[in-house]
Amino acid sequence: MSSKSVMALLGSAILAFYSSMAFSSKYFHPEPQSVIAQETYDQHITALWICLAIFIVVFGAMFYSILKHRKSVGHKAANFHHSTVVEIIWTAIPLLILIAMAFPATRTVVAMKDTSQPDITIKATGYQWMWGYDYLQGEGEGISFFSKLSTPVAQLEGKETKGENYLLEVDNNVVVPVGKKIRVITTANDVLHAWWVPAFGVKQDAIPGFIRDLWFTANKPGIFRGQCVELCGKDHGYMPIVVEVMEADKYAQWVAEKKKASAAVMNTAAVGN
Amino acid sequence: MTQSVTKINIVMSKKLLIFTVVMFCFGYALVPMYEKFCEVTGINNLLQPDVVDKNIKVDMSRTIAIELDANVRGMPWQFKPLQSNVKIHPGESIEVMYEIRNDSDQEISGQAIPSYSPRFLEKYMKKFECFCFTKQVLKPGEARQMPVKFVIDPQIPVDVNTVTISYTFFALQPGK
Amino acid sequence: MAVVQDVHGHHDHHPSGIMRWVMTTNHKDIGTMYLWFSFAMFMVGGFLAMGIRAELFMPGIQILEPQLFNSFTTLHGLIMVFGAIMPAFVGLANWQVPLMVGAPDMAFARMNNWSFWLLPVAGLLLISSFFVPGGAAAGGWTFYPPLSAQGGLGVDMMIFAIHILGASSIMGSINIITTILNMRAPGMTLMKMPLFVWTWLITAYLLVLVMPVLAGCVTMLLTDRHFGTTFFNAAGGGDPVLFQHIFWFFGHPEVYIMILPAFGIVSEIIPTFSRKPLFGYSSMVYATASIAILSCVVWAHHMFTVGMPAVGQLFFMYATMLIAVPTGVKVFNWTATMWRGSMTFETPMLFSIGFVFLFVIGGFSGVVCAIVPIDIQVQDTYYVIAHFHYVLVSGALFSIFGAVYYWLPKWTGHMYDTKLANLHFWLSMIFFNVAFFVQHFLGLAGMPRRIPDYSLQFADFNMISSIGAFGFGLTQLLFLYVVIKCIRGGEKAADKPWEGATTLEWTLPSPAPYHSFETPPVIK
Ligand code: HEM
Numbered sequence: 001m002s003s004k005s006v007m008a009l010l011g012s013a014i015l016a017f018y019s020s021m022a023f024s025s026k027y028f029h030p031e032p033q034s035v036i037a038q039e040t041y042d043q044h045i046t047a048l049w050i051c052l053a054i055f056i057v058v059f060g061a062m063f064y065s066i067l068k069h070r071k072s073v074g075h076k077a078a079n080f081h082h083s084t085v086v087e088i089i090w091t092a093i094p095l096l097i098l099i100a101m102a103f104p105a106t107r108t109v110v111a112m113k114d115t116s117q118p119d120i121t122i123k124a125t126g127y128q129w130m131w132g133y134d135y136l137q138g139e140g141e142g143i144s145f146f147s148k149l150s151t152p153v154a155q156l157e158g159k160e161t162k163g164e165n166y167l168l169e170v171d172n173n174v175v176v177p178v179g180k181k182i183r184v185i186t187t188a189n190d191v192l193h194a195w196w197v198p199a200f201g202v203k204q205d206a207i208p209g210f211i212r213d214l215w216f217t218a219n220k221p222g223i224f225r226g227q228c229v230e231l232c233g234k235d236h237g238y239m240p241i242v243v244e245v246m247e248a249d250k251y252a253q254w255v256a257e258k259k260k261a262s263a264a265v266m267n268t269a270a271v272g273n
Numbered sequence: 274m275t276q277s278v279t280k281i282n283i284v285m286s287k288k289l290l291i292f293t294v295v296m297f298c299f300g301y302a303l304v305p306m307y308e309k310f311c312e313v314t315g316i317n318n319l320l321q322p323d324v325v326d327k328n329i330k331v332d333m334s335r336t337i338a339i340e341l342d343a344n345v346r347g348m349p350w351q352f353k354p355l356q357s358n359v360k361i362h363p364g365e366s367i368e369v370m371y372e373i374r375n376d377s378d379q380e381i382s383g384q385a386i387p388s389y390s391p392r393f394l395e396k397y398m399k400k401f402e403c404f405c406f407t408k409q410v411l412k413p414g415e416a417r418q419m420p421v422k423f424v425i426d427p428q429i430p431v432d433v434n435t436v437t438i439s440y441t442f443f444a445l446q447p448g449k
Numbered sequence: 450m451a452v453v454q455d456v457h458g459h460h461d462h463h464p465s466g467i468m469r470w471v472m473t474t475n476h477k478d479i480g481t482m483y484l485w486f487s488f489a490m491f492m493v494g495g496f497l498a499m500g501i502r503a504e505l506f507m508p509g510i511q512i513l514e515p516q517l518f519n520s521f522t523t524l525h526g527l528i529m530v531f532g533a534i535m536p537a538f539v540g541l542a543n544w545q546v547p548l549m550v551g552a553p554d555m556a557f558a559r560m561n562n563w564s565f566w567l568l569p570v571a572g573l574l575l576i577s578s579f580f581v582p583g584g585a586a587a588g589g590w591t592f593y594p595p596l597s598a599q600g601g602l603g604v605d606m607m608i609f610a611i612h613i614l615g616a617s618s619i620m621g622s623i624n625i626i627t628t629i630l631n632m633r634a635p636g637m638t639l640m641k642m643p644l645f646v647w648t649w650l651i652t653a654y655l656l657v658l659v660m661p662v663l664a665g666c667v668t669m670l671l672t673d674r675h676f677g678t679t680f681f682n683a684a685g686g687g688d689p690v691l692f693q694h695i696f697w698f699f700g701h702p703e704v705y706i707m708i709l710p711a712f713g714i715v716s717e718i719i720p721t722f723s724r725k726p727l728f729g730y731s732s733m734v735y736a737t738a739s740i741a742i743l744s745c746v747v748w749a750h751h752m753f754t755v756g757m758p759a760v761g762q763l764f765f766m767y768a769t770m771l772i773a774v775p776t777g778v779k780v781f782n783w784t785a786t787m788w789r790g791s792m793t794f795e796t797p798m799l800f801s802i803g804f805v806f807l808f809v810i811g812g813f814s815g816v817v818c819a820i821v822p823i824d825i826q827v828q829d830t831y832y833v834i835a836h837f838h839y840v841l842v843s844g845a846l847f848s849i850f851g852a853v854y855y856w857l858p859k860w861t862g863h864m865y866d867t868k869l870a871n872l873h874f875w876l877s878m879i880f881f882n883v884a885f886f887v888q889h890f891l892g893l894a895g896m897p898r899r900i901p902d903y904s905l906q907f908a909d910f911n912m913i914s915s916i917g918a919f920g921f922g923l924t925q926l927l928f929l930y931v932v933i934k935c936i937r938g939g940e941k942a943a944d945k946p947w948e949g950a951t952t953l954e955w956t957l958p959s960p961a962p963y964h965s966f967e968t969p970p971v972i973k
């Protein structure tokens with residue numbers, strides 16, 4: 001075998017190695033925790049299969065001709081240079097495939113936008129560099145707090161060993177009940193931020209002066225982590241989002257505790273300034 | 274290079290330069306175009322009272338839940354709605370109250386900017402009174418309750434049943 | 450530079466020494482300067498990339514404080530896009546367009562000189578902004594307000610640099626359009642032009658279409674920053690989202706500006722080494738034109754998370770997916786060109802095949818990004834970083850490498866060192882994939898872009914990616930060595946070193962004389 005084919009083989013082996021490593025591990029979508037996240041996941045898997053099929057057809061043909069139609073094996077060049085039929089076929093087929101891909105996506109887009117009749121509405125406000133949450137409506141109405149990175153600075157500087165949830169932990173989690181439709185309104189205090197929790201399949205920019213919204217319904221209790229995903233200055237990498245999903249009764253308990261705590265401190269409604 | 278080629282080259286470069294200038298202006302034209310686009314699709318925030326059709330019909334068969342929200346940016350004010358949400362029938366006119374309070378020891382003026390979710394609500398929400406139409410000036414420690422009066426046009430798409438009205442106060446520099 | 454100078458052994462009526470380069474109006478000299486400038490900027494941008502990857506080698510803050518890290522990513526992006534890739538293509542156009550259409554020089558030789566000499570000014574502005582108080586711009590190469598309204602002098606220097614770069618591009622484009630439309634040799638009809646010329650014609654039109662819009666956009670940002678306008682400030686009735694619309698109205702065509710000439714280059718190289726005419730020449734031209742037109746109506750696919758109404762998202766999703774059709778046509782045409790050819794695999798061909806292979810991977814991830822629900826997941830994560838490096842590095846950059854190896858014999862009169870050049874290809878290919886393939890998975894697993902530090906779950910893949918990036922960076926020094934070696938000497942190149950080449954430049958001697966086609970060739 002020539003050194004070139006050894007190289008090519010090595011290359012494909014590495015590619016195959018790290019794809020398989022990734023698919024079977026933490027390096028893929030986090031497990032979907034909501035209907036939208038599930039639909040997104042399914043559509044991505046379908047898209048990957050379609051890409052793989054096209055890839056095999058196109059590069060199968062290309063590598064076949066690279067192997068067989070080379071001068072070094074004595075292949076003589078043909079002289080054709082167009083074929084209307086073939087060209088129409090390979091314009092039409094991709095078009096049909098794309099339409100097939102767009103169809104389910106359209107349904108999901110419409111579903112994502114349906115933020116009506118939420119059980120609970122929470123406002124998430126991006127600050128440089130933390131999140132503020134206000135429970136506007138539903139069970140827990142009136143609760144309001146800030147949520148800041150809680151990883152100690154010593155860990156960032158490498159003076160302490162890094163904990164399990166390094167950079168993905170906050171002092172106050174956003175708490176929501178399981179199975180309820182949660183609507184999150186996003187806005188920002190200073191610059192753009194974006195509120196993202198991958199497990200729920202939601203991401204929405206937070207824009208100063210304007211509100212936007214998103215919704216999710218968590219399938220099961222647990223703690224789900226995300227981060228700010230719109231560059232917002234120096235500490236953009238240090239404003240994670242942690243959503244804690246609780247059973248209804250636990251949630252009620254949490255609300256009661258929060259209310260008690262805030263009654264003690266004078267409640268200042270508008271967190272801003 | 275022959276004389277004639279040079280000439281047509283210069284003519285062409287002039288055309289392309291003019292085109293460049295046109296595109297530069299087009300960049301600026303995108304600003305009003307964006308506003309216009311937002312207006313027809315109802316995304317825009319007009320800070321002017323709407324004229325309301327007197328004969329508007331109330332649609333008793335539908336109820337819309339309105340959530341109210343308030344934000345303050347960069348000024349020592351408190352700003353909140355006095356009720357977190359209201360339910361109304363499309364076509365029915367309603368008044369909601371907001372409160373602002375100046376916590377500082379200086380006179381400060383601010384301007385409220387409304388924002389809606391869903392964004393096309395703007396098109397169907399007819400406000401005839403709002404504190405966002407003018408700037409608000411508050412003396413040190415002063416508090417003020419301010420109404421917003423509006424109707425929601427019964428034309429609003431039937432699948433809309435929860436909406437949010439949000440205001441954000443921004444500080445105005447003195448002299449503005 | 451001295452080495453380059455004696456490449457053209459002619460000394461007729463032009464000043465020598467440094468003044469030759471400052472004053473030159475010769476398209477070959479200017480092309481050479483563009484290419485060297487681009488390489489210098491590639492080294493600077495590469496240095497910044499190495500800094501980024503070194504910081505991301507492992508979790509924790511090691512060498513770059515977060516603010517400086519943001520400046521590194523911002524300037525890396527700006528310098529690579531405006532300093533490395535675009536000038537390289539303009540340099541290639543300067544050298545090759547007159548040679549390929551049989552013109553004696555560019556239409557406006559003096560303006561050509563100006564448009565080049567604006568570049569070093571802009572480059573210096575960008576680099577020196579690191580040393581002013583407040584540091585370089587740190588709002589990303591997309592510099593979205595209100596964040597970009599916060600920065601200091603560095604941001605103003607960036608805005609000014611963009612103005613200059615824009616002016617340079619516009620002058621360059623006017624020159625290229627005029628040369629192509631008015632100065633073709635007799636008999637060279639539009640539909641006989643080589644594809645490299647065609648793609649550049651369309652690219653140049655895109656440039657005069659969108660560069661002024663970018664200029665307007667940064668001007669608005671400047672007046673917002675200093676003169677109290679509120680285009681992008683909600684407090685005064687503006688809207689930050691408007692900036693994104695204007696920016697991407699420029700920005701999406703911009704990415705095609707960086708890939709269409711690459712399509713042209715590959716469409717020259719593949720037929721040459723397949724010894725077979727390009728399959729579907731006219732469908733290539735139409736595909737290029739339709740990509741250019743479609744590219745003007747897809748911009749908001751960069752904004753699927755700003756909260757557009759559903760109709761907006763759907764429109765931009767469909768339009769974006771549609772672009773995959775003409776792009777697919779191109780890939781199929783290249784494959785059909787190779788089919789039943791008589792191929793050999795010299796370095797330019799290797800880079801072209803590498804280009805097609807990896808560009809298709811980038812195209813696939815592009816289609817995936819076009820699907821709104823999926824894009825909402827991957828937008829602003831490392832998945833997107835992987836996607837656009839597949840189209841920019843293994844797309845645009847690989848095609849530039851291919852073009853340089855393809856035309857070096859014509860430019861210098863010498864063959865390059867084949868062994869080392871092939872090594873350059875294979876090392877680039879391997880290290881590129883090691884660096885960037887893993888980033889798809891980092892993004893899917895939830896790693897945002899533009900962050901200086903990350904949680905522990907991402908540690909091992911980031912380390913792999915950094916190792917690949919260092920390897921890729923070092924490999925490019927080999928490229929520099931091969932090019933210098935080729936300029937200084939080497940086997941004498943034939944006038945037509947590639948058996949299957951058909952375009953006009955190969956009818957000239959190697960190296961191409963300082964003045965060529967003073968009497969236009971006649972094309973039958
Ligand atoms: C030497 C090989 C290269 C390496 C190792 C590299 C590495 C990187 C990395 C790690 C980032 C991500 C920064 C972040 O979001 O945290 C980045 C961003 C970027 N790169 Fe490269 N890059 C390379 C070459 C190029 C080239 C040739 C281009 C050509 C146009 C390019 C264009 C960009 C752009 C536009 C960004 C986005 C900058 C931003 O986020 O504002 N890169 N690169």
Ligand SMILES: [Cu+2]
Nearest residue numbers: 228230232236
């Ligand atoms: Cu951020």
Ligand SMILES: [Cu+2]
Nearest residue numbers: 701748750751
């Ligand atoms: Cu785009």
